[in-house]
Amino acid sequence: KAGVTQTPRYLIKTRGQQVTLSCSPISGHRSVSWYQQTPGQGLQFLFEYFSETQRNKGNFPGRFSGRQFSNSRSEMNVSTLELGDSALYLCASSPGGVTGELFFGEGSRLTVL
Amino acid sequence: SQQGEEDPQALSIQEGENATMNCSYKTSINNLQWYRQNSGRGLVHLILIRSNEREKHSGRLRVTLDTSKKSSSLLITASRAADTASYFCATDAGGTSYGKLTFGQGTILTVHP
Numbered sequence: 300k301a302g303v304t305q306t307p308r309y310l311i312k313t314r315g316q317q318v319t320l321s322c323s324p325i326s327g328h329r330s331v332s333w334y335q336q337t338p339g340q341g342l343q344f345l346f347e348y349f350s351e352t353q354r355n356k357g358n359f360p361g362r363f364s365g366r367q368f369s370n371s372r373s374e375m376n377v378s379t380l381e382l383g384d385s386a387l388y389l390c391a392s393s394p395g396g397v398t399g400e401l402f403f404g405e406g407s408r409l410t411v412l
Numbered sequence: 413s414q415q416g417e418e419d420p421q422a423l424s425i426q427e428g429e430n431a432t433m434n435c436s437y438k439t440s441i442n443n444l445q446w447y448r449q450n451s452g453r454g455l456v457h458l459i460l461i462r463s464n465e466r467e468k469h470s471g472r473l474r475v476t477l478d479t480s481k482k483s484s485s486l487l488i489t490a491s492r493a494a495d496t497a498s499y500f501c502a503t504d505a506g507g508t509s510y511g512k513l514t515f516g517q518g519t520i521l522t523v524h525p
Contacts, residue, residue, distance in 0.1 A: 403455040
């Protein structure tokens, strides 16, 4: 099986812009979670989607949003970018029952200038 | 916010030696997991231990869990240079915490050939 695929792998944006990151889960996985990793805050949970519905959400401002499509692919969007949004954004998939092992993609590294 | 602490923050050993990393957490859990991350890439799942288990083995990995002390340890035996990476513990609170793992700050392990 192919693993979790995230695109783009690297991107540079300027303050005030918006960005959309994409995640294709492992075939058959219906749950997709997003995490932000920074040197200062570590790994923090953003949100989780299952069957196109957001089931869980972390403590991030409304500038961070996501969605899931019927084929389980997911996107996350960050609007009005701030310097502090520079981070590695990780997507993880799982079959979708209770949270067990998560399968992570390689991440999208966002730099905000 | 981080669930707890990992100790040590960094560990440097020689090939063939054992490496022990500790993790403490604050709230009740459904399971605890350990992940490895190489150089800011994606996380790789290593092992999961449920709250009613005390010890688990997988190859060169041994994990213990003490729910009364809210702590866990990861032992890597006969370390190899390829084990050089960051190691994170992550807790799953269960229930409606879909897709959400709460990660520790991680231990950076360096194994010298």
